[in-house]
Amino acid sequence: MDLYHQLKLDLQRGHFAPGTPLKQAEIAKRYGVSRIPVRDALARLKAEGWLCTHGKRGLAVPALAPQEAEDLYLMRMHLEPLLLERAAPNLNGEIIGRARDILDAMDKNPVLDASALGQHNWQFHTTLYRAAERPALFHTVEQLQRQCERYIGYQNRTLDYQSTSQEEHHRLLDLLQQGDCAPACALLEQHIAAAGRLLVQHLSDRQG
Amino acid sequence: MDLYHQLKLDLQRGHFAPGTPLKQAEIAKRYGVSRIPVRDALARLKAEGWLCTHGKRGLAVPALAPQEAEDLYLMRMHLEPLLLERAAPNLNGEIIGRARDILDAMDKNPVLDASALGQHNWQFHTTLYRAAERPALFHTVEQLQRQCERYIGYQNRTLDYQSTSQEEHHRLLDLLQQGDCAPACALLEQHIAAAGRLLVQHLSDRQG
DNA sequence: CCGGCTAAAAATGTATACATTTTCAGCCAG
DNA sequence: CTGGCTGAAAATGTATACATTTTTAGCCGG
Numbered sequence: 328m329d330l331y332h333q334l335k336l337d338l339q340r341g342h343f344a345p346g347t348p349l350k351q352a353e354i355a356k357r358y359g360v361s362r363i364p365v366r367d368a369l370a371r372l373k374a375e376g377w378l379c380t381h382g383k384r385g386l387a388v389p390a391l392a393p394q395e396a397e398d399l400y401l402m403r404m405h406l407e408p409l410l411l412e413r414a415a416p417n418l419n420g421e422i423i424g425r426a427r428d429i430l431d432a433m434d435k436n437p438v439l440d441a442s443a444l445g446q447h448n449w450q451f452h453t454t455l456y457r458a459a460e461r462p463a464l465f466h467t468v469e470q471l472q473r474q475c476e477r478y479i480g481y482q483n484r485t486l487d488y489q490s491t492s493q494e495e496h497h498r499l500l501d502l503l504q505q506g507d508c509a510p511a512c513a514l515l516e517q518h519i520a521a522a523g524r525l526l527v528q529h530l531s532d533r534q535g
Numbered sequence: 536m537d538l539y540h541q542l543k544l545d546l547q548r549g550h551f552a553p554g555t556p557l558k559q560a561e562i563a564k565r566y567g568v569s570r571i572p573v574r575d576a577l578a579r580l581k582a583e584g585w586l587c588t589h590g591k592r593g594l595a596v597p598a599l600a601p602q603e604a605e606d607l608y609l610m611r612m613h614l615e616p617l618l619l620e621r622a623a624p625n626l627n628g629e630i631i632g633r634a635r636d637i638l639d640a641m642d643k644n645p646v647l648d649a650s651a652l653g654q655h656n657w658q659f660h661t662t663l664y665r666a667a668e669r670p671a672l673f674h675t676v677e678q679l680q681r682q683c684e685r686y687i688g689y690q691n692r693t694l695d696y697q698s699t700s701q702e703e704h705h706r707l708l709d710l711l712q713q714g715d716c717a718p719a720c721a722l723l724e725q726h727i728a729a730a731g732r733l734l735v736q737h738l739s740d741r742q743g
Numbered sequence: 744c745c746g747g748c749t750a751a752a753a754a755t756g757t758a759t760a761c762a763t764t765t766t767c768a769g770c771c772a773g
Numbered sequence: 774c775t776g777g778c779t780g781a782a783a784a785t786g787t788a789t790a791c792a793t794t795t796t797t798a799g800c801c802g803g
Contacts, residue, residue: 350754361788362755363571370575374582376671383795385754398671405613463606466584467679474671558784569758570785591765593784 400523408512414459608731616720622667
C-alpha cells in the first residue's frame, strides 16, 4: 500500500488534529520516505478534500463541517440518479447479477466492520453506474463519494438503518431488472437523501 | 505566471497532440525547470481533467469527447441552480452591484477576445455563487467549470449567442434584485442548458 | 507594557543525482 | 515469417542537496 493510502487511513482515524499544519518533513520521517512522495500524496489528498490550505501556513486537516456533508449529499442526490438513468438501458443480466452478489455478500456476512460495509455499499452503486459509460459523470460522482468518506469515517451506523438501506438496495435492483427506470431513479434519490439526513444528524449530535 | 498556468494555456491552444504521451523531461526542458515542478503541475492538470493516464504509458491529452461536454453541462445545469438558490437570500446591494459592473464591462468592451469574455462571464456567475457561502458546492461547481474550459477553448462563440447570453444575465440579475429566487434559478438552468446545447453542437459540427 | 522590526530558524519549493520500472528494438527459436 | 525473449535505452519514481520563502523569537523604540 502506498503512501497516499496510508495517509488517508491515518486521516480517517483522526490521527492528525484538525487545524494544525502538516509538515512535509515530519510526515516523511514518520513513514520513512523522502519529501517528494509526501508532496505527491498531500497534493492528491488536498484535491480530494481531505486537506486544505490554511492561508500560507501549509496544509491542514479541515474541521468536520456538518453543512459540508449536507451539501455533498445534496449534490449526490441530484447527480447519481442522472447516472443511473443513463445506466439503466445498458443493465444486462450479468451486471445485475454482479450487483446482487455484492448485496448477498453484505447480507450473509453480519460481522463486516463499518469500513468493509461502506466499501461494499459503494461497490454496489458503482457496479450499476459504470454501465452508463459516462466517464465525466461517473468521475464527479466518485469524487463526491470520496469526499463523503471523510464524514462517514469509522462511525457505526445504526443497525436498523443498515437494514433499511439494504432493503432499498434490493428494491432498487428489482425495479431495474424489470426495466422500471424512472421509479428506480426516484428511489435512488430518496435513498441518498435518507443517508445524508442520517449522517448529518449523527454529526450534529456528536458536535452539539 | 507559474508552470501550471503556462501548461494549461498550451493545452488550451492544442499545443500537444491528443493521445501522444507527455514526457516530464521534455516539458521540463521546454520550460527551463526541473522535473519536480513539472510533476506537480501535471498532477494538478490530471486532477482537473486536462490530462489522463493512458495505461502505464504516462499522461496524455485526452481527445475531445462531445459527450463529455454534454455531461459536464448536464451536471452544471443541476448543481448551479442549487448554489444560486442558497445565495439568493444573501445577495445584498453591494454584491448585485459588483455583478452588474462585470456585465457592464462586458457590454461596453466590444473587442474583448473570447478568452477574456469567458473569464468575465465566469466571474459574473461566481460573484453570485460565492454569496451562498457553501464551500463544498462551490468547489464542485468550480471544478466542473474548469473541466468545461477544455471544451470552450478559444472557439469564437457566435455573436448572436453572446448577446442572448448577456440578455439572460441581465434578466437574471433583475430577478434576483427583486427577490424572485425561484424564477431566477429556473432561468439559470435554462441559461446553462442553452450554453451546453450550443457548445455540443459546435463540437459535433467540427468533428462531423 | 506593547507594537513593529530584524535576523535566525524552519518550512516549502526546486535542482541534481540515483534507483526502479517500463518500453522497445533486435535476436533467436519455432 | 511470426511470436516471444532479452538487454539496452528511456521514462518515471525517489532521495539528497540547495534556494527561496515564510515563520517566529528576540530586541529595540515608543
